[in-house]
Amino acid sequence: MDGAPGAPLPREFLDFLGENGLDPSIYAAGDCVPRYVRVKPGGESCLRELEGELACEPETVDWLPGFYSLPPRVQIAGTRAYREGKLYGIDAASGAAVSALSVSEGDHVLDLCAAPGAKLCMMLDALGDLGSVTGVDVSEHRLAACRTMLQKYAIGDRCRLFVADGTMFSVIPARVHSYKSCESMTNEEVQTFQEWTSRRPWKERKRAARARQSATSKPRLGFENPEIIFYGKHSGVIGLTKDDLYRTVSDNELLNCGYDKVLVDAECTHDGSIRHIQKFEQWGWETLQQRVLNAERTDNLTLLQLKLLINGFRLLKVGGTLVYSTCSLTVAQNEDVVERFIKENATAVLQEIDAAASWPCKSGRIPKTLRFDPSTSQTSGLFVAKFTKVSL
Numbered sequence: 001m002d003g004a005p006g007a008p009l010p011r012e013f014l015d016f017l018g019e020n021g022l023d024p025s026i027y028a029a030g031d032c033v034p035r036y037v038r039v040k041p042g043g044e045s046c047l048r049e050l051e052g053e054l055a056c057e058p059e060t061v062d063w064l065p066g067f068y069s070l071p072p073r074v075q076i077a078g079t080r081a082y083r084e085g086k087l088y089g090i091d092a093a094s095g096a097a098v099s100a101l102s103v104s105e106g107d108h109v110l111d112l113c114a115a116p117g118a119k120l121c122m123m124l125d126a127l128g129d130l131g132s133v134t135g136v137d138v139s140e141h142r143l144a145a146c147r148t149m150l151q152k153y154a155i156g157d158r159c160r161l162f163v164a165d166g167t168m169f170s171v172i173p174a175r176v177h178s179y180k181s182c183e184s185m186t187n188e189e190v191q192t193f194q195e196w197t198s199r200r201p202w203k204e205r206k207r208a209a210r211a212r213q214s215a216t217s218k219p220r221l222g223f224e225n226p227e228i229i230f231y232g233k234h235s236g237v238i239g240l241t242k243d244d245l246y247r248t249v250s251d252n253e254l255l256n257c258g259y260d261k262v263l264v265d266a267e268c269t270h271d272g273s274i275r276h277i278q279k280f281e282q283w284g285w286e287t288l289q290q291r292v293l294n295a296e297r298t299d300n301l302t303l304l305q306l307k308l309l310i311n312g313f314r315l316l317k318v319g320g321t322l323v324y325s326t327c328s329l330t331v332a333q334n335e336d337v338v339e340r341f342i343k344e345n346a347t348a349v350l351q352e353i354d355a356a357a358s359w360p361c362k363s364g365r366i367p368k369t370l371r372f373d374p375s376t377s378q379t380s381g382l383f384v385a386k387f388t389k390v391s392l
């Protein structure tokens with residue numbers, strides 16, 4: 001298989017699609033899927049300038065407010081609007097997954113697989129002047145990129161970021177801490193979190209370096225202690241003690257004080273992402289075998305996806321909303337995971353995504369779940385399921 005652009009997909013990948021009941025023709029749209037950008041609320045004036053710089057007109061995405069489509073091969077990184085943090089690249093199907101969560105002012109939101117963070121940025125914009133977003137990712141360097149994004153787009157005020165295993169993460173929402181912190185603040189001896197700065201005091205940097213060193217000698221997955229790597233001014237962290245921040249509550253208490261909204265945008269084989277698949281033309285098709293097609297990896301992934309979904313749901317309050325999404329189109333990583341999850345979680349109920357009536361997607365194998373496929377949606381491939389937690 002040569003690496004020429006537009007080269008046919010390799011036999012192994014076609015076999016993978018066949019085994020998973022996927023029609024290879026959905027990839028035929030690959031070269032025509034537009035590039036999407038989201039303009040930050042209030043930044044729409046940059047569109048005229050963008051049109052001049054890119055010599056093409058950004059087209060409004062009718063079904064998704066704030067989104068614009070551009071020709072597939074346009075590069076936005078050199079534009080002024082991008083450099084000045086007025087827009088960022090995010091696929092429209094990803095935007096739909098966030099939209100399905102219906103984040104509103106005052107919500108306390110958990111993003112359990114947050115990095116590199118385009119969806120997290122979109123959720124922060126929806127928060128307004130109240131609430132918080134807690135971003136979690138197991139990959140420190142990917143989450144550091146997410147922190148850079150928050151700083152670039154100046155939207156991190158109500159956000160906190162934890163390097164942690166999402167299958168075990170247990171930090172409670174910011175509103176629960178703030179109640180407790182009033183009591184703990186009376187003891188001046190207790191060390192509390194100060195305003196976040198990238199320039200940490202020498203002692204703290206030394207401690208973090210020691211922690212990092214010992215972490216590299218242990219496998220990262222399975223670690224139990226989350227590490228906070230960023231918190232904004234109004235994220236509810238300042239003034240807390242470490243004990244307060246990392247205080248856990250029982251599963252029963254979580255029913256009342258859990259997160260209002262949870263996004264589980266789970267790690268997956270990325271086979272629905274046409275741009276991701278195209279990258280293997282440069283990386284070499286043999287790496288596709290290891291990173292996408294390997295059956296053992298897929299089995300481990302489906303287990304990871306289920307565990308992430310179960311833990312995300314555990315941290316959701318009664319009446320709250322959880323969205324599960326992947327950029328794989330295989331049934332094993334989507335409907336099968338959803339089915340197993342519902343079977344084991346009696347309080348989880350699938351919800352209709354009302355806004356989807358105008359979206360260019362199809363129903364998944366399970367009613368109320370959705371599939372965006374590149375050929376019909378003109379977006380990257382994505383699966384979305386929305387749940388609520390009912391009390392029994």
Ligand SMILES: C[S@@+](CC[C@H](N)C(=O)[O-])C[C@H]1O[C@@H](n2cnc3c(N)ncnc32)[C@H](O)[C@@H]1O
Pocket residue numbers: 094112113114115116117118119120136137138139142164165166167265266267268304327
């Ligand atoms: C599909 S990406 C998330 C994309 C992200 N939501 C966005 O919009 O930019 C999946 C992420 O899951 C993370 N991940 C993998 N295993 C994890 C785990 N056990 N806990 C938390 N995050 C995990 C990966 O590091 C990766 O960043």
